[in-house]
Amino acid sequence: MATHPGSSPSAEPTMTVAVVNGSRAVLVLAGELRAENLRELEQLLAGPSLEEAAEWLVEMGDVTRLDLACAYALLRAVTLRPEPAVLTIRGARRHVQRTFRHSGLDTVAITDG
Numbered sequence: 534m535a536t537h538p539g540s541s542p543s544a545e546p547t548m549t550v551a552v553v554n555g556s557r558a559v560l561v562l563a564g565e566l567r568a569e570n571l572r573e574l575e576q577l578l579a580g581p582s583l584e585e586a587a588e589w590l591v592e593m594g595d596v597t598r599l600d601l602a603c604a605y606a607l608l609r610a611v612t613l614r615p616e617p618a619v620l621t622i623r624g625a626r627r628h629v630q631r632t633f634r635h636s637g638l639d640t641v642a643i644t645d646g
Contacts, residue, residue, distance in 0.1 A: 544564050544565040544597060544598070545564050545565075546562070546563065546564035546565055546566050546567075546570050546573075547561070547562070547563045547564055548560070548561070548562055548563075548566075548570075548573065548574060548577050549561045550577060550580065550582045550583060551582075552582045552585075552586060555585065555586075556585075556586055556587045556588060557586055557587070557588040557589075557590065558582055558583050558586035558588070558589050558590070559589075559590045559591075559592065560577075560583070560589060560590070560591045560592070561591075561592045562591060562592065562593050562595075562596050563595035563596060564595065564596065564597060564598075565596075565597050565598040566596060566598065566599050566600060566603040567598065567600045567602075567603070568600050568602045568603070570603065571600075571602050571603060571606060574603055574606050574607075575606050575610075578606060578607065578610035579610070583610070583618075584614075586618060587616070587618060587619065588618060588619045588621070589611065589618045589619070589620050589621070590621050590623060591607070591620065591621070591622045591623065591642075592623050592624060593622055593623065593624050593625040593626075593629060594623065594624030594625075594626075595624075596625065596626065596629050597626075598628075598629075599629045599632045600632070601632060601635060601636055604632050604633060604635070604636035604638050605636050605638075607620075607638060608636055608637060608638045608641065611641055611642075612641060617641070619643075620641060620642040620643065621642065621643045621644075621645055622638075622642050622643070622644050622645065623645045624645075625644065630644065
């Protein structure tokens with residue numbers, strides 16, 4: 534799908550993980566994360582890179598929408614581990630942060646502007 538001048542960028546979600554120093558994982562999310570993306574997100578969150586990391590940094594500056602189902606998936610992934618990961622979320626927009634509050638994710642995450 535081509536974008537035209539003045540139109541918004543594609544809302545197609547992207548989700549990637551990069552491990553830094555073995556114990557710290559950086560998860561980069563972008564676009565619209567909706568219920569139809571839940572399975573892909575859960576698979577990513579259950580992957581070995583995140584399983585081994587004690588700290589998760591989630592870059593969300595390019596997330597334009599976050600459904601409650603996806604917020605709950607992130608909450609479950611962090612809290613249901615034998616040792617919960619330290620979760621820092623960076624760059625989340627105000628309406629995405631509101632979804633954190635609705636899901637309870639804000640109670641386990643450090644939000645960094």
